Amino acid sequence: MDVSSETFETDVIERSREVPVIVDFWAPWCGPCHMLAPVLEREVERRGGAVELVKVNIDDNPDIARRFAISGIPAVKAFSDGAVVKEFVGAVPPVVVAGFLDALRDEVAA
Structure with a gap:
């Protein structure tokens, strides 16, 4: 799911109160992002639904990139x-x- 400045609070911040949300900060010109x-x-x-993934295009949403101090991409942040x-x-x-996601699951479950 693509998230924008208008939907970030609902789709990431509020949703992360129910399930961990992984945010992939990326840009169309970024080769490593596509990998x-x-x-x-x-x-x-x-x-299987234990975590959710959303994407934020930093070119289209520079305010979110600034808010979370994105200085290199791809950048992945897990919210809980x-x-x-x-x-x-x-x-x-x-x-x-895989290790990142498993550690997140274990931390949230604790």
């Missing part, structure tokens, strides 16, 4: 209870994405 996206989608899907609880930057291998 990471299918990995994120696959790993989130494997978790309305706040960032985990994050990473860069196109990381699938095993790292």
Whole structure:
């Protein structure tokens, strides 16, 4: 799901009070972003609704990028209870994405 400045509060902040929300900050011109996206989608899907994934195009939503101090992309931030609880930057291998999501699940469950 693509999120904009108009929907960020509802789709990320409020939704993260119910289920962890992973935000993929990206841009169309970013090659590593295009490599990471299918990995994120696959790993989130494997978790059967335990987490949700949304995407923020930083070119279209620079205010959100500034709000969360995005200085490099792809940047991935995990939100829970309305706040960032985990994050990473860069196109990381699938095993790292899987570990990130599993650690998030374990932290939220604790």
